[in-house]
Amino acid sequence: xxxxxxxxxxxxxxxxxxxxxxxxxxxxxxxxxxxxxxxxxxxxxxxxxxxxxxxxxxxxxxxxxxxxxxxxxxxxxxxxxxxxxxxxxxxxxxxxxxxxxxxxxxx
Numbered sequence: 001x002x003x004x005x006x007x008x009x010x011x012x013x014x015x016x017x018x019x020x021x022x023x024x025x026x027x028x029x030x031x032x033x034x035x036x037x038x039x040x041x042x043x044x045x046x047x048x049x050x051x052x053x054x055x056x057x058x059x060x061x062x063x064x065x066x067x068x069x070x071x072x073x074x075x076x077x078x079x080x081x082x083x084x085x086x087x088x089x090x091x092x093x094x095x096x097x098x099x100x101x102x103x104x105x106x107x
Contacts (some may be wrong), residue, residue, distance in 0.1 A: 012070040020064040024055070049098035 033056055036049045079083070095103040 014065045015068055016061060016068070017064045021060055024060040024064065030056060032059065 031051050036052050037045055040046055040049055091103070
């Protein structure tokens with residue numbers, strides 16, 4: 001079974017706070033990391049350590065995400081606003097590609 005219209009469900013966009021991820025990964029006293037043995041002697045222990053580290057990183061990233069409202073779509077702006085956004089982006093691209101004083105002042 002699927003959605004009523006037969007299409008795929010619209011994914012909910014998420015934004016990750018990477019500074020929060022970085023800060024959380026600096027903490028070394030966590031249950032996932034404490035479960036990794038100090039002396040790894042077998043391939044099973046290597047697999048376990050990789051799994052524990054992967055789970056830790058996945059958990060930290062998931063806890064640092066937040067959902068973005070679906071209504072934040074740019075296409076809902078009026079056409080004149082979209083044209084201004086396009087012009088601004090084009091000016092910024094020109095200033096970045098060709099850093100002349102004229103292009104910088106336009107940007």
